[in-house]
Amino acid sequence: MLDEYKLTALHQGEALPLMEAFYSLQGEGYYKGSAAYFIRLGGCDVGCHWCDVKESWAAEAHPIVPVEDIAAEALKHSRLIIITGGEPLMWNLDKLTALLREGGARTHIETSGAHPLSGTWDWICLSPKKIKRPVGGVLQQANELKMVIYNNNDFLFAEEMAAQVSPDCLLYLQPEWSKSAIVIPKIVDYVMTHPQWRASLQMHKYLDIR
């Protein structure tokens, strides 16, 4: 149970539930292969059954850390900072992104878009989920649309979401990891017949890095 001080700090974006933070390579999407510092925030209410970070879901399981401390540590490592989760847009990210940008960093987010956008972003990677769809116009603001493919219906959902993004938004189809053997050949076929899409693999899992 969080005390009133921590709840107020969370609400105002002065502190955030920090699950982990680490320096690694971006494994997915347009920036794959780039060195980046990851800030993984706790808390997610989307509930994908195939989620590979279920330990992120309970926000109260993670320490509430002042955003000054999160930003200062991140800026020691990189000027490319990726905020992920969990679902990071459960929180007010205005102050954290302001601090990171003041420090000269690019701010990237990985989000399902299930909560309204906060923060100031150089790159928005949007990965919509059927069970809690994007809200508040984030589809039009996305720089890349990353659709996770678990079964054949997901191609239809991918097209539904792609019809709502800006013309400049990059389109990626990414296999759900446990279904890779079945889904990768389908993605390859789909991209060849729908070349506006690109295939995205979770490179960090092949490299066995975080």
Ligand code: SF4
């Ligand atoms: S939105 Fe992301 S963190 Fe949340 S359940 Fe789905 S895959 Fe997991």
